[in-house]
Amino acid sequence: MNYRHAFHAGNHADVLKHVVLLALCDALARKPGPCFALDTHAGRGLYALDADAARRTGESEGGVARLLALPIGDPCVARYLDAIRACRAAHGAHAYPGSPWLLAYALRADDRIACCELQPEEAAILKANFRGDPRVAVHQRDGYAALKALLPPRAGDTRFSRGLVLVDPPYEAQLREFDAALAALRDGLARWPHACYALWYPIKQRRALQPFHRAAAALPAKSALLLELLVRADDSPLRMNGSGLLLLNPPWQLEAMLAPALAALRDMLGEATAPASRSEWLKPPA
Template sequence: MNYRHAFHAGNHADVLKHIALLAICDALVAKPAPVFALDTHAGRGLYALDSNSAQRTGEAEGGIGRLIAEAPKHPAIARYLAAIRACRHEHGQASYPGSPWLLAHALREQDRIAACELLPEEAGQLKSVFERDPRVAVHARDGYAAMKALLPARIGETRYNRGLVLIDPPYEAQLEEFDTAIAALREGISRWPQGTFALWYPIKLRRALQPFYRRAAAIPAKSSFVAELLVRADDSPLRMNGSGLLVLNPPWQLDQSLAGVLPLLSKVLGEGPGAASRLEWLVRAA
C-alpha cells in the first residue's frame, strides 16, 4: 500500500468526514454509558499542513483553509472549527487533526479508542501522538481484521454496548475496495448490532457507485443513510469530485444536523456548477 494521507489532510473530504465524526461522538457522549470507538484506518493521527507533502497538493487550501476563511454559521461547523483550534493550540498553527485525534478530543475519560494502522511508519507516528493517553490503544494491524478481533467491544470487565466504528480505507484497489468494505460492515454489524458504523467513500463517477448503494441498503442495520458532498460534477473518473459517508445505525437527529450543514459546505467548498450535496435514507428505522 502506497497511500499517504499527509498529501490530502484537511481537504474537502476530511472536512465532511470530520464534521460528521464529531457530530456522532457528541451524540454518543450525551448519555452517561461508556463508549468504544474503533478507527480501522487511522493514519498517523496528526498532520502538518506546512509539510512538503501537504504543500505539494495544496488540497487543504480548498478544504479547511477555505472553511476557516468563510466560517459559515452552523453548530456542526462551529464544533469542528473549535476542535481545529484546540489542535493548533496544542500542536502548532499548521497542524491538522486526523480522525483518531478528533476521537480522543471528543470522547471522555471513561471511553476507549482502538486505532489501527497497517503501515509501520504511520503506526509509529500514531503511537507517539497517543503515548500519554491511556484511553487510546494503537494496533499496528489490518483494520478490517481488527473488526473481527475487537468486536463486540470488551476491555477488562467492561462491555461496551455503545460506540462507533469508522472505516476510512485508501481505496487503492478502486471499486474493489467497496467489496471488502461491505463485507466488513456485514461482519461488524453481526458482531455489534447496536454500534454505529460509518464508511467513508470517494465519488468520481456516481453511476459507478450504484451497485454499492444497492448492497449498502441490504446490510441488516436498523437504519442507514448516505451523506454526500460534491465539490464539482461527478463526471470524471480521473479525480475525486466529492465523497460520502455511509452511516449505519446513526444516532438520533444526526441526519438533521448533516442535512443542515451539507448545503453550506457545498457552497463554500464547491469549485464549479456541479457542486452539490445530498442526504438520502437507505433504510429507515421501523
C-alpha cells in the same frame, strides 16, 4: 499500500468526514455510560499542513483553509473549526487533526478508543502521538480484520453497549474496495449489532456507486443513511469530485442536524457546477 494521507490532509473529503465524525462523537457523549470507538484505518493521527507532502498538493487550501477564512453560521461546521483551533493551540499553527485525534478530543475520560494502522512507519508515529493517553490503544494491523478481532469491545469484564466504528480505507483497489468494506461491515454488525458504523468513500462518478448503494441497503443494520458532498460536477472518472459517508445505525436526529451542514459546505467549498449535497436514507429507521 502506498497511500499516505499526509498529501491529502485537510482537503474537502477530510472536512466532510470530520464534521460528521464530531457530530457522531457528540451524540454518543450525550448519553451516560462509557462508549468505545474503533478507527480501522487511522493513519498517523496528526498532520502538518506546512510539511512538504501537504504543500505539494495544496489540497487543504480548498478545504479547511477556506473554511477558516469564512464566517460560519452552521453549528456542526463551527464545532469542527473549534476542534481545528484546539488542535493548533496544542500542536502548532499548521497542525491538522486526523480522526484519532478528533476521537480523543471529543470523547470522554471513561471512553475507550482503538486505532488500527497497517503501515509500520505510520503506526509508529500514531503510537508516539498518543503515548500519553491511556484511553487510546494503537494496533499495527489490518483494519478490516480488526472488526473480527476487536468486536464486540470489552473493558475488563464489561461489554460496551454503545460505540462507533469508523472505516476509512485508502481505496487503492478503487471500486473493488467496496467489496472488502461491505464484507467487513457485515462482520462487524454480526458481532456488535447496535453500534454505529461509518464508511467513508470517494466519489468520481456518482452513477458508478449504484451497486455499492444497493449492497449497503441490504446490510443487516436497523437503518442506513448516505451523506455526500461534491465540490465539482461528477463527470470525470480520473479525479475525486467529492466524497460520502455511509452511516449504519446513525444516532437519532443526526440526519436533521447534518443536512444543513452539508448544504453549507457545498456552498463554501463547491464550484458553481457542483451538484447539491445529498442526505438520503437507504434504509429508514423503523
